[in-house]
Amino acid sequence: MVERVIATDAALQLIEKLKERHGPVMFHQSGGCCDGSSPMCYPDGDLIIGNQDILLGHIGGSPFYMHKNQYDYWKHTQIIIDVVDGRGGMFSLEGVEGKRFLSRSRAFTKEEIDELQV
Numbered sequence: 001m002v003e004r005v006i007a008t009d010a011a012l013q014l015i016e017k018l019k020e021r022h023g024p025v026m027f028h029q030s031g032g033c034c035d036g037s038s039p040m041c042y043p044d045g046d047l048i049i050g051n052q053d054i055l056l057g058h059i060g061g062s063p064f065y066m067h068k069n070q071y072d073y074w075k076h077t078q079i080i081i082d083v084v085d086g087r088g089g090m091f092s093l094e095g096v097e098g099k100r101f102l103s104r105s106r107a108f109t110k111e112e113i114d115e116l117q118v
Contacts, residue, residue, distance in 0.1 A: 002112045007059035007081040011101060014083050015041075015060030018093050025093060027059065029066040029079070029103060039064070039081055039101045040092045076113065077105040 007015065018025050024044035043104070053065045059081055066074065082102045087095055094101055108116065110112075 002108070002115050003078065004056040004116070005059055005079045005081065006057075006062045008083065010083040011081045012100055014094060014097065014101075015062060017097070019062070021058070022093055025062045025067055027062060027064040027081070027101075028053070029056075029064070031067055031070045038092065038096075039079075041094055041101060041105050042090045042091070043093070074105065077099055078112075080104040080106065 015025065022043050025041050026044045026047065027065050028042070028049075030038050030040050036049055041062075049065055050067075052068045054068055054071050056064050056066055056071075056079065058064060063078060064079075064081075080103070082104055083094075083099050084102050085098065086100050087098075092101065
C-alpha cells in the first residue's frame with residue numbers, strides 16, 4: 001500500500017518524545033508565510049482543521065494534514081518527514097528540542113500514482 005506521507009526513524013523518535021511531553025500531536029504542512037514550508041507539529045486539536053485541509057495519512061500514529069492548495073502542488077510526491085538540528089518553526093512543538101522537522105519528497109512512480117488514483 002502506497003502512503004502519501006512517511007517519516008524517518010529519527011522523526012518517529014522525536015514524535016514519540018513530543019507525545020510523552022505533550023500528549024497526542026498532529027501535523028500540518030505549512031504553505032509558506034512565517035515558517036516557510038515546514039511541517040508544523042501541534043498538540044492534537046490546537047490547530048483548527050478546515051474543510052480545505054486534507055488528511056494525507058499518519059506518522060507515528062499522528063495525523064498529518066495539508067491545505068488543498070498545497071496538496072495540488074505535492075500530490076504527485078510522497079512526503080518524507082525527517083529531523084535536522086536547528087530551530088524549527090516558532091509555533092511547532094519541536095522548536096525547544098534543538099531540532100526541527102523537515103519535509104523531503106520523492107516523485108511517485110506511475111504504478112504508485114495509478115494505485116493512489118491521483
